[in-house]
Amino acid sequence: MRRKWVSISICLLLTLIIFVFYFKYERTKTSSYKTSTEIEVNLPANMQQEIDNKDDIPESGKTSEPHDLSDKEINGIPITRYLAEIEYPIYSDDPVIEVASLNMDFRVCRHRYHRLNNENNSNLDLQQLKNQLTEKCKSYAEQYPLLFKARNQHDGLLNFQANSLLGEQYKYLLAGMYGRHNDIDYNQLTENLFELSLQIRSPSLVSVGALNSGIGLSAEEGKTDFFKDLLQTQVNIWIFHAHNLALQLLTCDMPNSRTCEATGYYMLYKCDNNPEACGLTVQQWHERYSSPGMKKDVDIIKNYYREKYL
Amino acid sequence: MKKRLFVILILTFLALWLYWPKNETVENQQSPNVLTQENNLSDTLKTHKPKSKIQKQQSKKSFEQSETKAIIDQTTFSYLQLYRDFRRLEICPINNKNKWPGISAQKLKQQRLKSFEDSATQNNHPVSATHLNYYESILDRCVHLSKKYKDVDMAQLLVSAPTETDKEKQLQALRRLIQPWDNAWQHLLNASKGIISPEAVAIKKQLDTLEAGWREQYRNPELVYTETERNMHFETVKALKAQLDQLTGENPQVKEQAWQDVQKLTAQIKAYMRLQDPDLFFEASALLNDDRNFRFLNASIHGNNFKRENLEKLNIPYKKVAEDVNQLTGPIIRLNFLAIAPYANLLYLCTLGSDCAPNSIIMDYYCSKAEYPTACEKDLLTFYMDDYLSPNQLQDVLNLHEQLGIIYAP
Numbered sequence: 244m245r246r247k248w249v250s251i252s253i254c255l256l257l258t259l260i261i262f263v264f265y266f267k268y269e270r271t272k273t274s275s276y277k278t279s280t281e282i283e284v285n286l287p288a289n290m291q292q293e294i295d296n297k298d299d300i301p302e303s304g305k306t307s308e309p310h311d312l313s314d315k316e317i318n319g320i321p322i323t324r325y326l327a328e329i330e331y332p333i334y335s336d337d338p339v340i341e342v343a344s345l346n347m348d349f350r351v352c353r354h355r356y357h358r359l360n361n362e363n364n365s366n367l368d369l370q371q372l373k374n375q376l377t378e379k380c381k382s383y384a385e386q387y388p389l390l391f392k393a394r395n396q397h398d399g400l401l402n403f404q405a406n407s408l409l410g411e412q413y414k415y416l417l418a419g420m421y422g423r424h425n426d427i428d429y430n431q432l433t434e435n436l437f438e439l440s441l442q443i444r445s446p447s448l449v450s451v452g453a454l455n456s457g458i459g460l461s462a463e464e465g466k467t468d469f470f471k472d473l474l475q476t477q478v479n480i481w482i483f484h485a486h487n488l489a490l491q492l493l494t495c496d497m498p499n500s501r502t503c504e505a506t507g508y509y510m511l512y513k514c515d516n517n518p519e520a521c522g523l524t525v526q527q528w529h530e531r532y533s534s535p536g537m538k539k540d541v542d543i544i545k546n547y548y549r550e551k552y553l
Numbered sequence: 554m555k556k557r558l559f560v561i562l563i564l565t566f567l568a569l570w571l572y573w574p575k576n577e578t579v580e581n582q583q584s585p586n587v588l589t590q591e592n593n594l595s596d597t598l599k600t601h602k603p604k605s606k607i608q609k610q611q612s613k614k615s616f617e618q619s620e621t622k623a624i625i626d627q628t629t630f631s632y633l634q635l636y637r638d639f640r641r642l643e644i645c646p647i648n649n650k651n652k653w654p655g656i657s658a659q660k661l662k663q664q665r666l667k668s669f670e671d672s673a674t675q676n677n678h679p680v681s682a683t684h685l686n687y688y689e690s691i692l693d694r695c696v697h698l699s700k701k702y703k704d705v706d707m708a709q710l711l712v713s714a715p716t717e718t719d720k721e722k723q724l725q726a727l728r729r730l731i732q733p734w735d736n737a738w739q740h741l742l743n744a745s746k747g748i749i750s751p752e753a754v755a756i757k758k759q760l761d762t763l764e765a766g767w768r769e770q771y772r773n774p775e776l777v778y779t780e781t782e783r784n785m786h787f788e789t790v791k792a793l794k795a796q797l798d799q800l801t802g803e804n805p806q807v808k809e810q811a812w813q814d815v816q817k818l819t820a821q822i823k824a825y826m827r828l829q830d831p832d833l834f835f836e837a838s839a840l841l842n843d844d845r846n847f848r849f850l851n852a853s854i855h856g857n858n859f860k861r862e863n864l865e866k867l868n869i870p871y872k873k874v875a876e877d878v879n880q881l882t883g884p885i886i887r888l889n890f891l892a893i894a895p896y897a898n899l900l901y902l903c904t905l906g907s908d909c910a911p912n913s914i915i916m917d918y919y920c921s922k923a924e925y926p927t928a929c930e931k932d933l934l935t936f937y938m939d940d941y942l943s944p945n946q947l948q949d950v951l952n953l954h955e956q957l958g959i960i961y962a963p
Contacts, residue, residue, distance in 0.1 A: 476943035477924070481892035517887055532886045534893065535952075536945035 317399045320389060326403075328387045333499045334445045337410035338403045342390060343417070347447035348501055349394040351508050352380035358515050372514070372522050376506045398423075409443050430463070441552040446494035450502040450509060453490035459483025473547060474540050485537060489544035491525045493553075621705050632714050632721040636832065637914075638698050639707045644918045645695035658696045665692055673923035680923055687929040691917050720830060727825055727836050734818050734840060738860055741811035745867040747801035756797045763790055815871070826874075827963050831907035834961070838874045838898075882956045893946060896937060897953035904958065909933035 315322055326338060334344040359373045384391045393399050398421040405411040416439065418424055419432045427435065437452035458466055459482035470482045495503035502509060503525040510528065513520035520528055533541065624630065642648045646665050647658065656664075669688055673680035680688075711728045743749070748757050767786060770776045778786065825837040843860050864871055872880075879890050903909035909916065910932050919928035919936065927940045942950060 474943040474946075476946055477941050478892050478943075478946065480888060481943065481946055484886070484888040484892060519884065520886075528886070532884060532889070534885045534889050534949040536893070536943070536947070536949035537885075537889045539945040540943055 315402050317389075317393055317396065317402055322402055325389050325393070328390050334447065335407075335410070335443070337405055337407040339400065339405040339410040339414045340407070340443055340445060340448075342400050342403055343413060344445040344447040345387060345390055346394055346400065347451050347508075349383055349391060350451070351376065351506060351511055352383060352391075353394065354508075354511070356511055356515050358518070358521065359511075368522050372505060376511070379506050409439065413439055413443065433457075434463075434466070441548065444497060444553065446497040446500035446502045449497070450491060450494045450507070453487055454509070456486075457483075458486045470544065474543060476540075481537075481540070485540045486544055488525075488529055488533070488537075489541045490548065492529060492541065493545050493548055495524075495526055621710055624702070624705055624710070630715075632711075632716045632725065633718070635707070635714060636711060636721075636724060638702065639711060641914050641917075642695070642698050642702070642707070644914060644921075645691075645698065646921055647692060647695045648699055658699065662689075662692045662696060669921075669923055676924060678924060681926060684920075684923075684926040684929060687920050691921050694917075720832075723825065723828070723830075723833055724836065727822070727833060727840070730818065730822060731840065734822070737811070737814045737818050741808070741815050741869065742860065742862055742867065744804070744808040744811040745869060747803040748797070749802065749804050749807050750800055753797060753800035756793055756800065760790065760793050760797070763793075812869070819871075826961055829905055829961075829963055831902040831905040834905060835902060835907075841874045843873075878953075878957065878960060881960055882953060893949045893953055896942060896950045897957060900934060900937070900950065900954045901957040901961075903933055904954070 317325060325342075329338060329341045329345070332338075332341045335341050356376075359369060359376065398417075401414060401418055401421065401423065403414075405414050413436070416427070416432055416436050419427050420429075420436070433455055437449075437456045440448035440452040456466075458470060459479045467479060467482060470486060471477060474482065474485065476482065491502065491509050494500050501507055504510065505514075505522050505524055507525070510520060510523065510525060513528065514522075519532065523531070529538070529541070624635075647661055666685070666689060670680050670685065708728075711725065712731075714725075716722045716725050743754060743757060748754055763786060766776075767778075770778055819841065822837050822840055825833045828834075875890070875894055878894070879885065899909075899915060902915075908914070911930055913933075915933055916928055916931070916936070919925045919941075922928070925936075925940065928936050931939065937950070938947060
């Protein structure tokens, strides 16, 4: 009897050892695969940005859509104090749209521009541009002390209550971006946000939405195909550039737009990569440095959006 | 009972033997001693092949030499034909660059045909029988060339093969500038980073070799690193970099001399672009743009990156060909230029006499894409006008094409 138990124990022990080694081996395989993938992949800038945003999704996500949270707090401060800062709105009477647009404006103060911050740079124009940006950020901080301070807390926006259908829809999509629900996949969310931004007609939201739309490069084939037909070209990079420029220029004509300034996000980003873009507005840059054919195709796309949304 | 226990034990050991991880020796490793590691590197890393592989490589080399000799000894040998074959193989969906162990050319061709059809279906543009026939004939041509030059280092052969005409001699002279050009740049980049002393240069060379070995694994599945090798690689690189940091020190005079050497070679290469020959123009501009891959259609435009380095950060005022052109024609936005320059450049090659008719290398390049069925039966300009470029874009392309004629007039 005892011998039987000893045999069974040995068998069990050996089975356990086999399992331990087997799982260890499998894990080794997985981790080595992961490492090589990490090294191989070199993500484009806008994709990296999307992933950065994804990193901000709270771990606790997947809760239901927040209801009336106007009595709630952000960073321990009652939300009413935040609302007081947007008593006289610039973009929309809807707090969600107003705060979302302001957050997009504040983005220029969040990034570090290597060309502007290059300590060895003695270029006076660049120094002047840097001073303008510093002033701009200072004025944001003075005008919106609480909202400006909370600008990095993306999902703080979900605590505001929308008072329009568009605001409600925007908040819902944003909640999806921050992992509060998974009704829509990430690519679709980006696309819908862009579409909604155009309906909202907030220049700040359209400007960022256009940059993230990826049309001509990373967007779904069908989306780019539409513009291939519209312009009659097969060259994706032509479409990407024309589409981006058209939308940035479209935002210049929208009320209270700050997106086209030399200290706007788009131009600062361009300045980082092309010195000739520094200090110019979007319109100046386009006028001076776009080819005649590009100008005509930009107009075609701009007119398409203007007729459809404005 | 004993018998049963014995069987269970045997089975257990068999299972352990099967599942025991093969490369789990990380715990036993120590940080590499970089001062003495040069000899050890060959044993541990794939930058240097193991001895048996070296032997194999040596015999392969002598075999390659005999194959090369066989090519040159042919009575029909022509340097220009060799060059054209080289260029065609560059755009081939099947060529000798990629290793396909154990797969016959015929099977590879079938795979390519299938993926060609699949990609067309995925994009909702089912491929026509005519287009498929064209694609198959392109693949056949590629298979034929791959077999012809199976064990031949074509780039090397272009440097050493006999030439007859003036043009062939010029082409070869240009190809012979590749190595000095690379060396001059390496020297300049090193000098810009303060890598000047022989010790520092030696370490940099080791780092470059390690990096080359690392990159090689993405091209050849047989050379993929094991976890141990990967860890060893990272540790070695880290240690070498730390050592290199200690040895770097700037010397403006050395940098200036290196920059002058690069400028001298640049002028020498640029002179070939004015000789009104499409092949010389292509080769010279590709060299000056650091883009020798026909896949990009010589379209590598300006930008900070050159030879995998950021020239702006290194304060090297080098301008690529395209940047030069962009400045001369009145600068336009980089992406905008990128969307017209390659096409103007290719049309300019046609003007200089390059074959741009149906079945030419360039038209086969477009024809071998599922989305361009019309490219198989058209010449380049007609294809651009009818199917490829927007009317406004075409106008820009033709303007730039005209300007190229003026800039590179003899």
